[in-house]
Amino acid sequence: MRAVDALMECLKAEGVDVVFGLPGGANLPTYDAFYDAGIRHILVRHEAGGGHAAEGYAKATGKVGVALATSGPGATNLVTPICDAMMDSVPVVFITGQVRTELLGTDGFQEADTIGITMPVVKHSFMIQHPLELPRSIHEAFHVARTGRPGPVVVDIPQDYSRADIPYEPVTDVHLPGYQPTTDGNQKQIRFAGKALANARRPVIYAGGGVISAGAAAELTELATVDRFPVTCTVNGLGAFPAPHAQWLGMLGMHGTRAANYAMDEADLIVAIGARFDDRVTGKLSEFAPRAKFIHIDIDPAEISKNVPAHIPIVGDAKNILPRLTAEYRALTPDPQRLDEWWSRIRVWQERHPLAYEESADSEIKPQYMIQALYEATGGEAIVTSDVGQHQMWTAQYYHFPAPRRWINSGGLGTMGFGLPAAMGAKAGCPEQTVICISGDGSFQMNAQELATCAQEGIAVKVFIMNNGYLGMVRQWQELFWDRRYSHVEMGRWPDFVKLAEAYGATGVRLEDKATLAEGIREALATEGPVVVDVRVTREENTYPMIPAGQPARNMVG
Amino acid sequence: MGEPATKDVLSLDELEAAGGLRTGRKHILSILVENKPGVLTRIAGLFARRGFNIDTLAVGPTDDERISRITLTLDGAVHPIDQVTKQLHKLVNVLKIRDLEPAETLARELAMFKISADGVARAEVMQICEIFRAKIIDVSKRSLIVEVTGTYDKVDAFERLVRPFGLIEMARTGEIAIARGRGET
Known part of the structure; x- marks a missing residue:
């Protein structure tokens, strides 16, 4: 069979039920195999979205996530998710297409040194050197991603090798003499x-x-x-x-x-x-x-x-x-x-010193209050993803997570744009659970295109954008440590997130009044399909308490 | 689970931290790796991004064609060697690492020196070569090429002695090493 058909068999043998990807020239053979392989493939709108979705899937389910991209720009778009998965020890196998071997090293169209570019940020990687190696490499990739300290593994497959005809026999063992994680404590x-x-x-x-x-x-x-x-x-x-x-x-x-x-x-x-x-x-x-x-x-x-x-x-x-x-x-x-x-x-x-904030006297929604309302509305039972910034820290403070694999964020790399695709992946892996994404107006725009994926695939994630019109955490640092010189942090009132949601085929809602917030959240959670809720919050609220960077814990402020 | 727990008192004050310590001496690491493309890049990249400085590096085959040996030296005054070896161990293609004990190790380096030497100087250089058991492998009118093997320190000493004559250029391989006795390095 073709090497790519063997790849499908390997994915099935690894128990893969869903993958996230986007086709291109160099992985056309792989996509031909997906046509009737019987594996759910979710077509993302940007490879980075696919990579983060695979991370969200892995974090929510505990299984290995899979993301695919073509060569060159497809693969380079995966670099951020790969690095993110490395920093947070997320088991994901990234399968990239590569140009034909005769073009390797010639600066061919859509050629990039994927193995070289990703080397510093992978747990391990495999450049397929012969079509016969493919099945074993795939299984070894899953083994390395899943075991020990989990992490990302890249498998780069030249286009001509992926079309090659190989005899396929199921691989039942891995041969990695240099990889033996210690599991038994002394x-x-x-x-x-x-x-x-x-x-x-x-x-x-x-x-x-x-x-x-x-x-x-x-x-x-x-x-x-x-x-x-x-x-x-x-x-x-x-x-x-x-x-x-x-x-x-x-x-x-x-x-x-x-x-x-x-x-x-x-x-x-x-x-x-x-x-x-x-x-x-x-x-x-x-x-x-x-x-x-x-x-x-x-x-x-x-x-x-x-x-x-x-x-x-x-x-x-x-x-x-x-x-x-x-x-x-x-x-x-x-x-x-x-x-x-x-x-x-x-x-x-x-x-x-309990966690506290000053409640608003009028109808204004305090960001902390928004998180408390989300916690109450979901009974703490939702899978919550977040992006990066103030909203992430407030969620970590005010949403009390009762169980593991309910909280999915980009902790190590701090990747804005992580939240929506991660929620999409989590929902694909746990369709029965409520999955909400708490984002910021800055972060959300970094991978908003995945709303189209959610709409097309019927992935009912509920996004709550904590909208303060700023890159809030950067603004906070400029306020506290840079004399309030707000340099390029104001995002204004663009875009109109309600219209944006509707354009993508999702439901868009705006909530601006404290009095109706809880009810609005409940309605959004009960609405079918993907929903984007634009929550207008206090513009210049700071995340406290805080240890200023590089200072000891006892110097906490706020 | 072994023997049952005992109730002896353990004072927290007695606990000492392990690891992350600087030894202050030169270390020779002998690393066996799979002979696969990109392995050296992985090691070099790891050193670069973790800020570890390699003093010398030598790569070559072993008796097993599937395995290469990398011998590298680094300064234990600058780096916590345990952290370096633990990071190296995380590379899937790294099979075995030994931090060689200086007393139990034979280390050698090969170096070639091109030295400006004519007239009286030539005789003096040849005398130094004799003392160091260095081999003169090329002679021209105004220069010599000399081959020296020995420990890093010996090669250094040779260099210091011949430099005043006019050292035109020098090439050194970096040390390779093997453990004394019957056991494998």
Whole structure:
């Protein structure tokens, strides 16, 4: 059969039920195979939309996402989603077409060095060197994307090879001698960690997206509640611990809660699980958690002691390690009263500095209020995607995620334009669930074209644009740190999002009054098909609290 | 799960951080990689984007044609070597990395020097060559080409000695290394 027909067999064998892509010259053979392969293909309007959709699908379902593009500009349009998937450890296989081998290296039409361009931002990549290699490479790509610390894998297929006739035999094994992720945590280290926890008086559990990737949210809760360990999560970890909860401190970091950041600052022992001490978490590194010792649990050994030296490193899968750590701790039967003092200190912070904002006296919709209204209208049960900026941080603060895989955002790369396609991918993967995208008027315009895809495919995502007519987060920084010199952040009242939605075949709604906001949201959620809600909010509201960049946590402002 | 947990006290004060430390000495990493296109680019790219400086780099075949050996040296005063090796290990085509123990390692480099040498100078240069067991591989009226092998430091010393005579140019391979004894590097 043709190599591309073998590709279809491989995708089916990997359990792929939906892919996102856009055809072009170099992947015409692949698209000919899709014609009757029986795999759902969603035709996106821009390859970046397809890439982010595959990420949204992967984050919502836990399965490997698949995005396709042709050579040259098709492949370069995927660079942002590939980099995004790398930063947030999202398992996605990107399959790109390449020019015919006789044209390679000649600057042929739509030729780009896809492998070279993407090399710094992939977990691994395969340039197909012979048609016979294709099936095995596809399976190896899925294996690498899915296992260990998940990530993006690129497979680049020259057009002539994809047409070649090959004997196809199902591949049942992979051969990657240099790739053997450690999953089993070292027992001695786990025992050591249990003892350290039993002796800690001011412990904090700091959990990241790795807990969700590992499918270890239940195990995290079990560890946290074996005693009364306070828990905070990174922006990517939200949902790994059920919020709200008596032991929940909220998100930590630049726009995290004071309770979470102050607890990190005063902790004597921090248990980092699937988190990587990003600068948005640590603030000024040299003054980060100055009193703490660190237990660091991660499946990627390179994350351990990368930014913060670990005292007890444990390499492995959180799902394997956390129950063993819980058992070790339980066996030590530590004095439960020893955390009383710590909790009374935390309660003071929580009571003195709850997340708060000034409510509007008139009909104006405060952005924080908009998120609270969305939380109430969905009962916290929706899958929520976001773009990047103020709306993202307010969602992280005011939408309390009760379970993993409900919150899908671009945490590491901070990609504006991520939200809508990610919601589209999440909805394609979880059609029964309510999927909402909380966006900004700036971010939404970066991939708004995917509304057409949603309309065509009947993908009923509900988009809520927090419209303040600004690139809000940049404006906030200009206000706070650049003397209010608002340089090129005003977006005005363009476009008319209601008309734009209608032009794309979606329903458009505008909400501008606090009094009717909740009702308007409920109606939008109940409307069939894709809906875009243009919510006009306070124009110059700031996201607080905030650790100014490069400063320590105790310097939080707002 | 092994032996049951004991209740010995563990003071958090006793815990010491591991990793991320700078050793302050030169390290020779011997890296076995799959002999596939683009592998060297992946390694070079990794070093560039993580800000690791390679001092020397040598690539060649091994006894197994599917595997190449990359020997590279870098400064442990500047880089946390454990972070470098852990990042390298993440490359799927990297099979094995050894941070060679200086005392247990034989390291050699090949260098070629083109030295300006006529009259009296020529005799002096030839004398230095003899001391360093360097080979003169080309002679012309006013210059010599000399081949030297040895450790990095030996080649450095040779360079310092011949430079005053007029060093026209020099080419060095970078060190390759192998572990002493019967075991594989």
